[in-house]
Structures are given as structure tokens and as C-alpha cells.
Amino acid sequence: MAAAQKIKRTVYVGPFVHSQSLQKLDICPTGAIGVDENGKIAFVERDVKDVGDVIPVTQKYGWQNSQIVRIKDNGFLFPGFIDTHIHASQYPNTGIFGKSTLLDWLNDYTFPLESSLSDLSKARRVYNRVVARTLSHGTTTAAYYATIHVPATNLLADICLARGQRAFVGRVCMNAMSPEYYRDESVEAAMRSTRECIEHVRGIDPGFEIVSPIITPRFAPSCTTECLREQGKLHRETGIPCQTHISENKKEIELVKELFPESKSYADVYDSAGLLTEKTILAHAVHLTEEEKALVKEREAKISHCPASNTALTSGCARVRQLIDQGITVGLGTDVSGGFSPSMLEMVRQAVWVSRHVAMTDGDQAKLSMEEALYLATRGGAKVVGLHQKVGGFDVGTDWDAQMISLGSVAEDGSASDEIHGDPVDVWGWEEWEDRVAKWVYNGDDRNTAAVWVKGRLVHQRPGFQP
Amino acid sequence: MAAAQKIKRTVYVGPFVHSQSLQKLDICPTGAIGVDENGKIAFVERDVKDVGDVIPVTQKYGWQNSQIVRIKDNGFLFPGFIDTHIHASQYPNTGIFGKSTLLDWLNDYTFPLESSLSDLSKARRVYNRVVARTLSHGTTTAAYYATIHVPATNLLADICLARGQRAFVGRVCMNAMSPEYYRDESVEAAMRSTRECIEHVRGIDPGFEIVSPIITPRFAPSCTTECLREQGKLHRETGIPCQTHISENKKEIELVKELFPESKSYADVYDSAGLLTEKTILAHAVHLTEEEKALVKEREAKISHCPASNTALTSGCARVRQLIDQGITVGLGTDVSGGFSPSMLEMVRQAVWVSRHVAMTDGDQAKLSMEEALYLATRGGAKVVGLHQKVGGFDVGTDWDAQMISLGSVAEDGSASDEIHGDPVDVWGWEEWEDRVAKWVYNGDDRNTAAVWVKGRLVHQRPGFQP
Numbered sequence: 001m002a003a004a005q006k007i008k009r010t011v012y013v014g015p016f017v018h019s020q021s022l023q024k025l026d027i028c029p030t031g032a033i034g035v036d037e038n039g040k041i042a043f044v045e046r047d048v049k050d051v052g053d054v055i056p057v058t059q060k061y062g063w064q065n066s067q068i069v070r071i072k073d074n075g076f077l078f079p080g081f082i083d084t085h086i087h088a089s090q091y092p093n094t095g096i097f098g099k100s101t102l103l104d105w106l107n108d109y110t111f112p113l114e115s116s117l118s119d120l121s122k123a124r125r126v127y128n129r130v131v132a133r134t135l136s137h138g139t140t141t142a143a144y145y146a147t148i149h150v151p152a153t154n155l156l157a158d159i160c161l162a163r164g165q166r167a168f169v170g171r172v173c174m175n176a177m178s179p180e181y182y183r184d185e186s187v188e189a190a191m192r193s194t195r196e197c198i199e200h201v202r203g204i205d206p207g208f209e210i211v212s213p214i215i216t217p218r219f220a221p222s223c224t225t226e227c228l229r230e231q232g233k234l235h236r237e238t239g240i241p242c243q244t245h246i247s248e249n250k251k252e253i254e255l256v257k258e259l260f261p262e263s264k265s266y267a268d269v270y271d272s273a274g275l276l277t278e279k280t281i282l283a284h285a286v287h288l289t290e291e292e293k294a295l296v297k298e299r300e301a302k303i304s305h306c307p308a309s310n311t312a313l314t315s316g317c318a319r320v321r322q323l324i325d326q327g328i329t330v331g332l333g334t335d336v337s338g339g340f341s342p343s344m345l346e347m348v349r350q351a352v353w354v355s356r357h358v359a360m361t362d363g364d365q366a367k368l369s370m371e372e373a374l375y376l377a378t379r380g381g382a383k384v385v386g387l388h389q390k391v392g393g394f395d396v397g398t399d400w401d402a403q404m405i406s407l408g409s410v411a412e413d414g415s416a417s418d419e420i421h422g423d424p425v426d427v428w429g430w431e432e433w434e435d436r437v438a439k440w441v442y443n444g445d446d447r448n449t450a451a452v453w454v455k456g457r458l459v460h461q462r463p464g465f466q467p
Numbered sequence: 468m469a470a471a472q473k474i475k476r477t478v479y480v481g482p483f484v485h486s487q488s489l490q491k492l493d494i495c496p497t498g499a500i501g502v503d504e505n506g507k508i509a510f511v512e513r514d515v516k517d518v519g520d521v522i523p524v525t526q527k528y529g530w531q532n533s534q535i536v537r538i539k540d541n542g543f544l545f546p547g548f549i550d551t552h553i554h555a556s557q558y559p560n561t562g563i564f565g566k567s568t569l570l571d572w573l574n575d576y577t578f579p580l581e582s583s584l585s586d587l588s589k590a591r592r593v594y595n596r597v598v599a600r601t602l603s604h605g606t607t608t609a610a611y612y613a614t615i616h617v618p619a620t621n622l623l624a625d626i627c628l629a630r631g632q633r634a635f636v637g638r639v640c641m642n643a644m645s646p647e648y649y650r651d652e653s654v655e656a657a658m659r660s661t662r663e664c665i666e667h668v669r670g671i672d673p674g675f676e677i678v679s680p681i682i683t684p685r686f687a688p689s690c691t692t693e694c695l696r697e698q699g700k701l702h703r704e705t706g707i708p709c710q711t712h713i714s715e716n717k718k719e720i721e722l723v724k725e726l727f728p729e730s731k732s733y734a735d736v737y738d739s740a741g742l743l744t745e746k747t748i749l750a751h752a753v754h755l756t757e758e759e760k761a762l763v764k765e766r767e768a769k770i771s772h773c774p775a776s777n778t779a780l781t782s783g784c785a786r787v788r789q790l791i792d793q794g795i796t797v798g799l800g801t802d803v804s805g806g807f808s809p810s811m812l813e814m815v816r817q818a819v820w821v822s823r824h825v826a827m828t829d830g831d832q833a834k835l836s837m838e839e840a841l842y843l844a845t846r847g848g849a850k851v852v853g854l855h856q857k858v859g860g861f862d863v864g865t866d867w868d869a870q871m872i873s874l875g876s877v878a879e880d881g882s883a884s885d886e887i888h889g890d891p892v893d894v895w896g897w898e899e900w901e902d903r904v905a906k907w908v909y910n911g912d913d914r915n916t917a918a919v920w921v922k923g924r925l926v927h928q929r930p931g932f933q934p
Contacts, residue, residue, distance in 0.1 A: 092895050095909030096902050099836060121879075128881025129893060136889065314823045314834065340816075340909040349807075356781045357824045367781065369566060412588075414595025419930050421888065422603065422913055426596060428559050435563050442562030442807040445912065446889055463886050 007456045014071025018393040019375040035400040039456025073406035074427045080140025080401040081344035082381025084304035085283040085333025087145040091130035093337040102249040114147045115182040123152035135460040137343040138403035138449045141166040154200040164459040170216030171197040187227045219245035220269045232274025241279040248284035249315045267292035286316040302329045302384040307350035309338035321366045331381030348373040404451040474923045481538025485860045486842040502867040506923025540873035541894045547607025547868040548811035549848025551771035552750040552800025554612040558597035560804040569716040581614045582649040590619035602927040604810040605870035605916045608633040621667040631926040637683030638664040644688045654694045686712035687736045699741025708746040715751035716782045734759035753783040769796045769851040774817035776805035788833045798848035815840040871918040
């Protein structure tokens with residue numbers, strides 16, 4: 001089992017970058033991070049300027065026999081990204097959405113594809129690919145929606161564990177307002193299926209060290225009140241986290257009002273069902289009212305901001321600055337395939353762009369800086385999924401969930417250092433460290449993610465790259 | 468000289484895609500396009516389904532000895548992109564803009580870099596890289612701003628010609644409101660320098676077949692009234708096109724009002740100087756008034772929409788649908804480095820996103836479809852730079868400015884066809900042609916641009932790719 005694999009003690013020597021706070025990146029050009037045989041960070045040294053400085057560090061910790069990995073190619077270490085909202089089952093539709101908005105998009109594009117994953121061989125193909133793909137983009141933790149199918153959902157959990165990606169795997173619960181061909185037959189059937197998936201994960205990763213189940217009522221319109229309540233009851237009884245959607249699109253909000261006339265608000269639908277807790281991930285939250293924000297804050301529920309999806313489906317712009325200022329915890333989600341990209345680096349950019357559009361109407365304070373967007377993609381996301389004691393930054397005692405970033409360089413004649421892979425980032429040599437990070441954020445892609453580790457285990461490396 | 472090179476008659480066999488109209492893509496899965504020894508499209512056949520169908524086509528045209536190039540890897544041919552606004556000299560700053568808006572961005576980031584290109588060895592490094600980079604993204608035509616320096620600007624023209632990229636190369640004219648260290652010393656000096664650059668291009672490419680000069684007053688605040696008038700006079704006398712910026716940022720607009728109190732509007736500043744004609748490219752046009760739009764329309768001046776830049780610098784959202792509906796010609800520009808990417812495919816996406824944000828306030832009719840954004844990047848851009856009789860689509864008699872797109876495929880076990888280059892697009896095999904194009908548009912990058920031709924000449928190929 002991946003969780004139990006011992007790895008070789010390793011010292012990663014070179015620059016590292018991670019979030020110190022929401023506003024501030026900690027950029028250390030001369031670092032050395034020791035990762036122990038359990039995949040935990042044993043030490044972080046900041047003054048390892050020369051090759052000769054490594055030996056005293058290993059001596060200091062009694063790590064003379066450890067493996068040394070040096071950061072190359074203008075690169076740096078960065079924490080793995082945490083995708084707080086992604087539909088693994090929709091991955092093949094990435095980039096396909098046409099001119100649709102949420103409700104027609106579900107019927108035209110999404111339900112037919114999800115339904116087809118009852119075929120396990122198709123599910124295997126899709127899930128192998130989405131996990132490999134997100135790992136290649138540096139996503140070390142993902143909160144996945146699968147489908148309603150038990151065997152295919154369990155297969156996704158198996159694949160995450162085998163490939164070593166930290167994941168929350170949710171069987172989608174939906175017993176209403178969905179096509180005949182794709183829904184839970186009854187509340188009882190839905191709960192039985194949900195429990196089967198929980199037990200499967202308990203069987204393959206008893207401590208939920210790498211893979212965890214997550215209770216996943218699709219969204220209010222897809223579930224009857226009774227079904228939501230049963231899911232909420234299971235959430236409270238088991239302490240297993242839950243995830244759902246909220247307030248993405250105005251028509252959806254109207255629909256929720258019609259379907260749940262007794263509820264004070266969309267957020268109240270979940271709250272009444274016992275589904276609004278400190279272990280709840282709410283995707284979108286684009287149009288929350290002040291009362292709903294206060295309720296979300298009070299319950300300490302978390303929000304997954306999905307900027308790419310909200311723009312592509314013209315859902316609206318979440319007011320991320322307001323949410324943060326009100327003390328609500330926010331992370332970023334790709335929302336594949338409402339979102340058009342499986343890349344969290346693209347989400348960092350998209351969070352910046354959406355905040356610029358909000359600033360055009362609400363004023364400059366709405367702008368998210370690059371530093372803030374990177375925080376949301378790492379430490380913010382870690383809080384959203386409840387793993388902030390374990391991952392999100394380079395802190396002693398936490399797990400080594402990290403990516404090695406490399407950047408291309410430009411020769412004196414203007415040719416590039418990496419003609420083979422076509423590195424999208426050009427470093428000229430005169431840049432400050434802050435500018436190198438900016439170039440990665442705004443021009444980089446998976447080609448710059450040379451290697452990825454989860455809990456110390458190498459889970460991805462760019463073809464041809466030797467760490 | 469590149470323009471005179473003869474090439475081998477070639478038939479490109481396979482799917483092709485280009486714009487039939489603003490709203491409609493012409494997708495032909497079974498095409499054969501003949502390109503003659505002058506780089507012109509001699510024929511377009513649409514029904515070449517099998518290998519055996521190629522011979523009758525070559526016989527029909529007496530092209531039995533021509534070279535055959537087959538489209539591979541789920542790919543298709545697409546017209547080269549036309550970048551209607553890019554600052555070649557700012558390329559090294561791509562992705563670096565921090566929290567700035569236009570006027571502080573100019574002073575903090577831009578003028579120092581541009582000024583440093585007086586060093587010819589630095590200019591060579593930068594210009595070689597930006598031309599190679601934009602070619603790799605499928606940009607077959609670019610309207611470049613260089614710097615104020617004559618030798619460096621001439622070098623950019625040389626590099627474009629040598630590498631075979633169709634280009635408009637503009638020496639930047641600026642004699643006011645600019646730092647002491649970076650401005651034209653006088654109107655006379657400015658005009659002399661502008662003329663020297665025009666004559667240089669005439670010397671290396673007399674018919675302006677590949678490289679053309681372009682008169683480039685930076686923007687109104689950078690030029691005195693007299694300087695603008697002299698540039699306008701040269702524009703009228705020579706018939707050489709001109710390019711400048713308009714109405715990008717609200718503070719800039721206020722500044723123009725202060726600097727040109729006698730003018731009725733920002734557009735009127737250019738019109739009064741004789742700089743608003745059917746051969747004028749105006750970048751941005753974010754905040755044009757109704758009167759200005761009417762004037763732009765009347766003069767048949769063209770607009771370069773720069774969505775990435777306008778979002779990054781929080782300049783605002785150009786109302787592209789309104790401009791188009793009013794009969795104004797619009798193309799797309801990267802606006803490197805106010806824009807954070809040299810990729811026109813990224814601009815296609817960004818044009819779609821910006822239009823979604825406009826739609827959130829102005830209503831659904833503001834949305835640009837993928838088809839419309841692709842039109843703007845090809846045929847629209849061709850009209851903007853005045854080359855629509857030559858490039859922008861696959862029409863008989865026009866030049867072969869094209870790119871070959873390839874797309875990755877997913878194996879039955881979920882592994883990818885191209886582990887070496889890490890193709891960003893996954894094709895599963897069941898997609899309609901429209902969806903394949905959408906996947907390229909929303910997930911693709913330069914890795915999907917396998918080969919690029921200008922006027923029939925192969926000017927870029929992805930490493931390892933054999934066309």
C-alpha cells in the first residue's frame with residue numbers, strides 16, 4: 001500500500017518558494033529541506049549557499065547517508081497544488097462547453113458522459129488519465145466528484161492510491177431532477193451506495209492517509225430533502241467530510257427557491273439538512289447573500305472558488321476578497337469540466353483575472369495579487385480540505401507534497417535552453433526572484449513541473465527529467 | 468531574400484479548418500490543398516477521403532511530381548494567426564506586471580527595458596527570441612512595436628525577414644512625456660529616424676512582401692501635436708500604414724484631455740493629425756465614446772482588441788460585440804508585455820473570457836463564440852493589417868500562411884500517445900470535429916502547433932516533428 005512505503009531520506013538543495021501568509025511569499029534562494037523515510041519534512045535550512053554547505057547540514061542532523069537532490073534549471077521547489085473541486089468523471093469533456101450555461105450544460109454535455117462511466121473499462125481509461133494529468137500539473141491533492149456508480153467510484157479511489165495522489169473521492173448522490181438514465185433509484189439505494197464507497201476506501205487505506213471518502217450530494221436540485229438529510233446524518237455520524245455546489249448560477253438559485261420553498265436560502269437548504277459544517281466544501285458561492293455568507297462563516301464551512309468555470313459558463317464572479325475579509329476560508333478548484341483546464345496554475349491565473357474584473361466594478365481592493373492566488377492554491381486549499389496540519393507549505397513535521405519547478409533560459413544568441421520540450425518560460429538571467437516566480441505563474445505550464453512528490457514519494461516526473 | 472525563394476509544389480492532404488464567416492467555421496475533414504512554387508494556394512479540394520483519392524487530384528492539376536504532406540495525429544490545418552499588436556521590445560517582461568496599471572507600468576517596467584535595447588547585442592537576443600517564440604505559437608503575421616532606436620528596429624526587420632515571419636515593424640516615435648533617457652530629441656530627429664527605418668525595410672524587402680514598415684507614434688501623450696502631425700503627413704504621403712494606442716485606461720484618457728484641450732476626443736487627436744485612416748491600427752479602444760466609434764467607423768480605422776492586457780492591467784473590457792455590430796473591423800493582439808502571453812491561441816481564449824465578463828453586465832448578446840474569436844485571430848486580423856487579400860483563410864490565390872495542428876490521443880489504458888512532449892490535449896476518439904477544435908482552443912498550446920508556414924516556406928516545426 002502506498003501509504004506504508006518507506007522512502008530514502010532525501011535532502012532537497014536549492015531555492016524554495018511557499019506562502020508565508022496570504023499576502024507574502026517566502027522565497028528562499030539557498031534552501032535545504034530534509035525529508036525523512038516517512039515522507040515528512042524533518043528540517044528546513046535557509047543558508048545553504050555552496051556545495052560545501054550541504055555536508056555541515058547533513059552532519060547537523062546525522063543525515064550523512066541521505067540522498068541529495070539538487071534543484072536545477074533556474075528552478076525552485078513549490079508546494080503541491082490542492083484542487084478543491086474537480087469532477088474526475090467529466091475530464092474527457094474538458095474544453096467542451098459551447099455557449100451553454102449551467103443547467104443546459106448539465107443536460108447536454110455532462111449527464112450523458114457521467115452516465116457512460118458505468119462501463120468500468122471506460123472509467124479506468126478516464127480515471128487513469130485524469131489522475132496522471134492532474135499530477136503532471138502539480139496537483140498533489142484533489143477533491144474529486146466521481147459518478148453515481150459504486151464500482152467506478154471505487155476504481156477511482158484505487159487509481160489515486162496506486163498513483164499516489166492524495167484524494168478525496170466522492171460518489172455522487174442524486175435522486176431527483178436528473179435524467180431517468182442517471183440517478184439514484186431511492187434514498188435507501190443512494191445511502192447504501194454511498195456507504196459502500198466509504199467502506200471500500202476504508203478497506204484500501206484504513207487511516208485515510210492518502211485517499212479519503214467524501215460525502216457528495218451533487219447539489220440541492222439533484223436531491224430530495226429527505227436524501228439531503230440522510231447524507232447530512234451520515235456526515236455527522238461518521239465525521240467524513242462532505243462536498244457540494246452552492247449558488248453558482250442565477251437560474252439555479254431560482255430553481256432552488258422553487259424546489260425548497262420552506263428554506264430561508266440556498267445555504268439554509270444545506271444547513272437544515274446538517275450538511276453545512278466545518279468539514280463542508282462548497283463549490284462556487286458566486287451569488288451568496290450577506291445572510292448566507294454570515295451563515296457559512298458561522299458554520300465554518302469552506303469555499304472552493306472556481307474562476308475558470310464561472311467565467312466559461314458565464315456564471316458570474318465570486319467576490320473572493322469579501323469572502324476572505326469576512327473570515328471565510330477559500331481555496332481554488334478547477335471544476336473540470338465546467339472549468340476548461342485541469343491545471344491549478346491556470347486557476348491561479350484565472351483567480352487573478354476574475355479579481356481584476358471584480359475590481360473594474362468594485363474597486364482596486366478586490367484585486368488578488370499573484371501571492372494571494374498562490375496562497376489560495378496551496379495553504380488555502382489545504383484548509384478547505386482540512387489538511388492544513390499536513391500539507392500546503394514547507395513546515396517541519398508536515399508531509400512532503402511538493403513540485404520541482406524548472407524554467408527555461410535564453411542563450412546569448414536568443415535560442416532556448418530547452419528546444420526538446422519547448423519550455424514556455426524564458427529566463428534571461430537578470431530577473432529578480434519575484435519576477436521568476438511571476439513568469440512561472442503567468443507563462444508556465446506542466447512543462448515546468450519537472451517532478452512531483454506526495455508524502456515523499458515521487459509520483460510524477462516530466463519525461464526525460466532526472467531528479 | 469526570403470521573399471524570392473522558390474519552394475517545392477506541395478499538396479497538403481487531410482482535415483483543414485478555417486473561418487467561412489464571423490460566425491461559421493468551415494471544417495473539412497477530407498481536404499487537399501495545393502500550394503505552388505510561389506507559396507500560393509493553387510487549389511482546394513474537399514473530398515479526398517482515401518489515399519487513392521490523392522492521385523486523381525494531382526492528375527487533375529498536372530501536379531504529379533508534387534510533394535505530399537499528410538496531416539497526422541488527429542490534426543488539421545489552420546490559418547496562421549495574425550497578432551495585430553505586439554511590443555517585440557517588451558518581450559522579456561512577459562508575465563511581469565505586478566499590481567500596476569498603465570501609466571505606472573510604463574515607468575516602472577517598460578521604459579527601462581525598451582531603453583536598454585540601444586545595445587544591439589541585447590536587441591539581437593531579444594528579437595531572435597520573440598520572433599522564434601511567436602512563430603512557435605503559429606503567429607505568421609505580427610504588427611510589432613520596436614523601440615526608438617534605428618539600428619535595433621532595423622535589426623528586428625532583418626530577423627523577421629530571415630526567419631520568414633510576415634511582419635510590420637514600427638520604430639516607436641515619442642518626443643514627449645517620456646523619461647529623459649528614452650525619447651526622441653526633437654520632431655526633426657524623430658522624423659529622420661522614422662524615415663531611416665522605412666528606407667531600411669525598403670532596402671531589404673522592396674515590395675514589402677514579407678516585412679513592411681509601419682509608422683508608430685507610441686500614443687498621444689508621448690507625442691507633441693507637431694510630432695503627431697508630421698507622422699500623419701508621412702503616413703498620407705507614403706501610404707505606409709500606421710499604428711498607435713487609443714483609450715486603454717481611464718487615467719490615460721484624462722491625461723489626453725489635459726494635454727490636448729483643443730481636441731474633441733482622444734480619437735480626434737489622431738484624426739486632426741491625419742493619423743486616423745483606413746490604414747490605421749488602433750490598439751485597445753476599451754473606453755471609446757459613441758462619437759469616437761462613429762469617427763473610427765467613418766475613417767475605416769481598424770481596432771486591435773487586446774483582452775489579456777486589458778484584464779491584466781485592469782484597463783477595462785472592450786465592447787467587441789458593439790464594435791463589430793457597428794461595422795468596425797476588429798482583430799486580436801497579444802500586446803506583449805502588457806499582455807502576459809505571446810500566444811494568439813491564448814488571446815482567442817481571452818477574447819472569449821472578456822466577452823463573458825461583458826455579458827455578465829451587458830447581456831448574452833455580448834458573448835463571443837469560439838468561432839468568432841478564431842475569426843478575429845485570422846481573417847479579422849488580416850483585415851486589420853490590410854492583408855485580407857493575401858492571408859487569413861484557405862482561399863485559392865492567397866498565400867500559404869498556415870499551421871499544422873496535432874492533437875494527442877488517449878490509449879485504452881488511459882496513457883497518452885505523446886509522453887515525450889506532453890501534449891496538453893486529450894482526444895478520446897469519440898469527439899465530433901467541432902469538439903476537437905474546441906479542445907485545441909481551450910486546452911491547446913504551442914505543443915499542438917507542429918509546423919508553421921509563411922508564403923509556403925516552412926518557418927517553424929516542433930522539435931522532433933517531420934511534416
